[in-house]
Amino acid sequence: MTMDDVYDFISRLAANNERSWFAEHKAEYEAVRAYWLSRVQMIIDALAVDDPSLRFVEAKDCAYRIYRDTRFSPDKTPYKRYFSALISPRGRRFDGASYYVHFGVDEIALYGGLWSPEPKVLKKVRKAIIDNVDEFRGIVETPEVLSLYPLWWGPQLKTAPKGYDRNHPDIDLLRLTEYGRCHELDRSFFDDPSWPERAARILAVLKPMIDFLNYSIEE
Numbered sequence: 001m002t003m004d005d006v007y008d009f010i011s012r013l014a015a016n017n018e019r020s021w022f023a024e025h026k027a028e029y030e031a032v033r034a035y036w037l038s039r040v041q042m043i044i045d046a047l048a049v050d051d052p053s054l055r056f057v058e059a060k061d062c063a064y065r066i067y068r069d070t071r072f073s074p075d076k077t078p079y080k081r082y083f084s085a086l087i088s089p090r091g092r093r094f095d096g097a098s099y100y101v102h103f104g105v106d107e108i109a110l111y112g113g114l115w116s117p118e119p120k121v122l123k124k125v126r127k128a129i130i131d132n133v134d135e136f137r138g139i140v141e142t143p144e145v146l147s148l149y150p151l152w153w154g155p156q157l158k159t160a161p162k163g164y165d166r167n168h169p170d171i172d173l174l175r176l177t178e179y180g181r182c183h184e185l186d187r188s189f190f191d192d193p194s195w196p197e198r199a200a201r202i203l204a205v206l207k208p209m210i211d212f213l214n215y216s217i218e219e
Helices: 003-015 019-024 026-048 119-131 133-140 143-148 187-191 195-204 207-218
Strands: 082-087 098-104 108-114 179-184
Touching: 003 026, 003 082, 003 098, 003 187, 019 026, 026 082, 026 098, 026 195, 098 195, 108 195, 108 207, 119 133, 119 207, 133 207, 179 207, 187 195
Parallel strands: none
Antiparallel strands: 082 098, 098 108, 108 179
């Protein structure tokens, strides 16, 4: 099996997003998911070489379910159009900064950072960044980070957050409501059998940023 098989399955699932179709292809789904989990585990193991907190993390605890929560969504299709995994010391059940792998019909990308923090956490992180802004910029503005992750990902405020002047010299960082970076991939990336190790190297570039953010939250 290869990632082409994974893509083929989710493409057909996207075109036949119904419970009856999924039930007929459940065995195929299980095989594809097992392969996906094996690749995610390879990414985790590669990251764990330099990050001891990930040494005992298992892919099954990082991977998200294929089933959509449709309770509050106008889109009632029952299945996602992608496989994904959040890699952290506590798997997908983690509110801090982490790594995220997304492989789907509409998007294939590697992410790292802090998503949808609670207001009190966001306030704390902003203060830590501004109080240590030279250190933070030294982490997120290295040539390697800017080459692989040129832009911040996520929504931004139109003006300064409460308590800060809109002419603050670091307004670009203050306006962020999430602190995440995204590295987009195309399907040719997966032609190399060692792509999980390559993906881990790309993700590992964000480890100093992730460490800074988590330290700021836990402090």
